[in-house]
Structures are given as C-alpha cells and as structure tokens.
Amino acid sequence: MSALAITFCIVCQFLLVMGQLFLKHAMNCVDVTPRPWRRVIWNFAAGVGALTLWFFLWVGLMQQSALSRIFPFEGLNPALLVLGAWIFLKERLPPVAWVGVLMICVGIGLVTVS
Amino acid sequence: MDAPVDSQLPKRAKAPPSNWFLNPYVQIAIGALLVTASELLLWRGAQAVVHPTGIAKFLGINALASGWTWLGILTYVLSFICWIYVLRYVPLSIAFPAINIVHVLVPFGSWLFLHDQISPMRWGGIALVILGILLIVGPVAQAEERL
Numbered sequence: 052m053s054a055l056a057i058t059f060c061i062v063c064q065f066l067l068v069m070g071q072l073f074l075k076h077a078m079n080c081v082d083v084t085p086r087p088w089r090r091v092i093w094n095f096a097a098g099v100g101a102l103t104l105w106f107f108l109w110v111g112l113m114q115q116s117a118l119s120r121i122f123p124f125e126g127l128n129p130a131l132l133v134l135g136a137w138i139f140l141k142e143r144l145p146p147v148a149w150v151g152v153l154m155i156c157v158g159i160g161l162v163t164v165s
Numbered sequence: 166m167d168a169p170v171d172s173q174l175p176k177r178a179k180a181p182p183s184n185w186f187l188n189p190y191v192q193i194a195i196g197a198l199l200v201t202a203s204e205l206l207l208w209r210g211a212q213a214v215v216h217p218t219g220i221a222k223f224l225g226i227n228a229l230a231s232g233w234t235w236l237g238i239l240t241y242v243l244s245f246i247c248w249i250y251v252l253r254y255v256p257l258s259i260a261f262p263a264i265n266i267v268h269v270l271v272p273f274g275s276w277l278f279l280h281d282q283i284s285p286m287r288w289g290g291i292a293l294v295i296l297g298i299l300l301i302v303g304p305v306a307q308a309e310e311r312l
Contacts (some may be wrong), residue, residue, distance in 0.1 A: 075257040078249065106241075110228050113211040117281050129262045129301055136258040139297030144258055144301065151262075151300030154293050 054113055059108055060124040066105035068131040072139055073098030080152075130155055189254040192247045193263050193290045199244035201270040203237045205278060210234030262301040268294055 077094035210233035
C-alpha cells in the first residue's frame with residue numbers, strides 16, 4: 052500500500068470516530084427534559100456529515116485495495132473511540148481494556164506489513 | 166485499594182424495552198450482519214465501474230453508477246437505523262467495540278464470497294485485533310449480565 056493510501060485509511064478512521072461521538076452526544080440529548088432540539092439536530096447533522104465524508108473516502112479506498120487488506124485499518128477505531136469517549140463523553144473503561152487497545156494496534160501493524 | 170471493575174464501567178444510559186427484538190444487543194448483532202453485507206456489496210460496486218486516475222481515485226463517487234453500490238448503501242442505511250437505536254441505550258465505549266465483530270465477519274466473507282487471498286500473517290493480525298476487542302468488551306459484557 053502507498054503512503055497516501057495509508058494516510059487516507061487513517062483519516063477515514065478519525066472521521067468515523069468523530070461521527071460516532073457526535074451521534075452519541077445527540078442521542079444522549081434525546082433523553083434530556085426538556086429536549087434540547089437544537090443541540091440534538093446540530094450534533095446529529097455533524098455526525099452524519101462526518102460519516103458521509105468517511106463513506107466516500109472508504110469506497111474510494113475499496114477501489115484501490117483488497118477488502119481484507121484495508122478493512123483491518125478499522126481496528127484503529129476502538130482505540131480512537133475509547134480515547135474519544137474518555138475525553139469527550141467522560142466514559143471510563145477498566146485498565147484491562149487498554150491492553151486490548153495495545154493488542155489491536157499490534158494486530159494492525161501485522162496486517163499492514165503482511 | 167482499586168475500585169471494583171463494575172464501578173469503572175460506563176453506565177447504561179436507559180433501560181431498553183423488554184421485547185427481545187428490541188434488545189440493543191440483538192440490534193448490535195443485526196447491525197453487524199448488515200454492515201458485513203454492505204461492505205461486500207460496496208466492494209463489488211467499486212470494482213464494477215471504470216477506475217479514475219489521480220487524486221479522484223480516492224473518492225468513490227463514480228461507484229454510484231453500479232447497482233451493487235446502491236444495494237450496499239441500502240443495507241448500510243438499515244444498519245445505521247439499528248445503530249442509532251443502540252446508541253440510545255448503550256454507552257458508546259461498550260457498543261462500538263461490540264459492533265467490531267464485523268472484523269471477523271468481513272474478512273471471512275471476503276474470503277468466502279470474493280475469493281480474497283489472506284496470508285497466515287494477515288490472519289494472525291486480524292486474530293490479534295479480535296482478541297484486543299474481546300479484552301475491551303469482555304469485562305463490560307460480564308458486568309452487563311449482572312445488571
């Protein structure tokens with residue numbers, strides 16, 4: 052894989068994680084009374100926007116590589132998402148989860164060099 | 166002394182409906198199957214059209230000319246509806262690692278249906294990714310069962 056393709060794969064994962072964080076924030080707001088509609092709509096729109104960008108980049112990458120080669124890049128997502136949820140949503144996971152994050156990163160390394 | 170693992174886990178946002186089909190974990194499983202189908206269909210759609218050159222080759226807009234792509238988009242939209250439902254009831258740091266079961270389903274599907282060649286080293290990398298995901302989800306699932 053070229054350096055540019057790998058860069059696009061990583062950008063894809065950041066867009067996907069950002070989209071998920073916005074969507075979760077929107078859904079968290081749904082259960083607030085009175086319902087803050089403006090905040091729900093803005094976060095939902097931002098989430099869908101980030102996921103739309105991710106979608107077109109992802110389909111473009113699929114044209115360049117075997118699915119089994121690019122798909123494991125998505126293994127970055129749990130690591131990025133646990134970090135994102137920790138920072139932005141104040142969600143916490145036990146320390147053993149961070150071992151899992153390390154294993155995911157090593158796994159991705161193996162996939163990209165094979 | 167460290168706090169018990171349960172107390173370190175993110176709290177469930179809201180109690181889900183009692184209907185089994187509306188259980189958010191059933192919806193995660195349905196969503197994972199739909200995402201797998203979507204990825205395979207989108208790949209077929211991407212391969213079915215003429216490939217552009219230059220920077221445009223990284224944007225898959227021309228893949229919209231294929232019916233496979235539209236079928237992939239339809240299954241993706243259905244999985245998105247499942248996902249939005251799940252997000253209402255399950256913390257993101259639990260739901261997202263759980264939906265990553267697609268990391269098993271998609272390579273297996275691409276090997277089975279698209280005849281992709283996967284080297285032993287790549288299988289090893291994929292397995293390591295899956296084990297890592299299980300380490301993240303495992304304690305959370307155990308705690309959820311006790312709730």
